[in-house]
Amino acid sequence: GYYVRIAPPDSAEAGSPKDGYVPIKNRPPGDTNRPAEQIVSPDALALVRFGLRAADDPRMTDTVKVIDAQLRCDLPQGPLWYRYNGDGYGEHEDGAPFDGTGQGRPWPLLAGERAHYELAAGRREKAASLLAALEGSAGPGGLLPEQVWDGADMPERELLHGRPSGSAMPLVWAHSEHIKLLRSLRDGAVFDMPPQGVKRYIEAKTVSPFRTWRFNNKIRTVPAGKTLRVELLAPATVHWSTDNWATAHDSQTVENDFGIHLADLAVSGLPKGSTLTFTFFWPGAGDWENVDFSVISGDQDSQQTFPR
Template sequence: FDGTGQGRPWPLLVGERAHYELAAGREDKAASLLKTFEGSAGAGGLLPEQVWDGPDMPERELWHGRPSGSAMPLVWAHSEHIKLLRSLSDGAVFDIPPQGVRRYIEDSTVAPRRTWRFNHKVRTMPAGKLLRVELLARAVVHWSSDDWATAHDTATIENAFGIHFTDLPVADASPGNTIVFTFFWSDAGRWENVDFFVGIGEPD
C-alpha cells in the first residue's frame, strides 16, 4: 500500500447487518439484505472483498454495486453468507454464544467497577462501584475520598498482560463525593505530582 486510493464497501458487512436485523426481530429486513449481499457476487457467484460504489465506468470494467477488482472469492464473505442462510432458516441468529446470552440478557449482569486509564480518564462514575486504576508501570495509588482529610496508599499488581492495576474500594462513596488520587511510580522512585479526580454520581 503506497498511501493512495481508498477502500470501498464490503459486502460481508451487509451480512453482519442482516444478522443484527434478525436479532432485533426484523426478519423481513434481514431477508432483503440477503438479496443485496448476493447481488454483489461476480458472474461465477463468487463474493468479493469490496464492491464499486461510484458511477459505472465500463472502460475500467467497474459497475456500481459489482466487484471492484479486490480479492475474490473472499472466504470470510462466503462464510458470512452461509451463516446468514442458516440464521434465516432458523429464524434466529444461530451462532450467538450462549454464555453471553445468559450473562448479559438473561441475568442482566452489570460491571462492578469503572476503569480509569491515562488514555481513558473517566470523570464520573456511578455510586456503588469500585474504581479500577490501570497503569503501564508499577505504582502506589495515593488516594482520598474526603478531599485529603484522610488518605490511603494502594499498591498495584501486574496481570498476565503487563498491566498494573488496583481496585480502589470506593463503592460506599455517596453521590456528590469526589475521589482524588495521584501516583508514586515505584520503579522510577518519583511522584506524578498531578491530582486526578473522579466524581461520584447516582447509582446505575
C-alpha cells in the first residue's frame, strides 16, 4: 500500500475511506472532488524526516514509487516534483496567470525535501544531485521561486522551460530548505530529525495498543490483540456486548487532560470475526443514543505490540 495525501474520515455508514472523495481547491467549479486513493503527495516523506518511519519501511518505499510515477517532472536542471496530482495552483495551460484556478507546476523546494529522504536512506550522492537541481532552479539573481515552468518556452509570457514561473520569488520556505539541506549534507545526516521519534518508533518499534473509535472516525474493524478506545466529547456510559446483547457491560468514560472522554473496551481476546456492538447513555442529558454501533475483530496487527 501507499500513503494518500488526505483520507476522508472512516465511517461505519460509508464505504472504505480509500473509496471516498476529497475536495481540491483551485479547481474549476464542478471539478473539485477527486478519489482519495488517486491523490498522493511528497508530504508523506515527512514521516521519515520526523523519525516516525524508517526510510526503508515498505510503506514508504511503495509510496515513493507512486510519488515518482505521478508527480516527478524531469527538467534540464534535474528532477522536481509537483505538490499533488490535480493541483490547480499555477498558471493555466496556455501560460495565462493563475486567477483562482490553473495548473500546479513543479516546486523546487520539494527536491530539497526529497534529498533529505535520500540522505535518511543513506544515498548521499543522490541527495547531493538533488541539491544541484534545487539550486539550478534559481532565477538570475539567485532567488528560488515557488514553482518553475514545465511547459514549452513561451517567451511572450516570459515563461521558459525549467525556469521560474510567475509564482512567488523568492520563496523563503525554499531558501530555508536549501540552507537545511546544505547543513544536512555537511553532517551526513538529516540534522533536524527529532531523536525522540527515531528512538520510539524506529528503534523500539513502539506502536499503540489501541484502535480509536470516534463519531468522526467510526472504524469498522479492530485488529486482534488491540483494545478498542472510544473517544467522546462528553461524559457517557458505553453500553456494549460481544454476543448480540445476550449479555452486556457498562464502561464509564474518563476525562483526560485535553477534555476528551475515554473508555477502553477490553476486547483484545475476541476471536477473529467477532462483533462488538455498543451504544451510549448520556448522563448530562439523561438520554440514550438510540443507535447501535458495531466493530468487528479482524486479523492480528502486523506491527509489534506496544509494551504493556
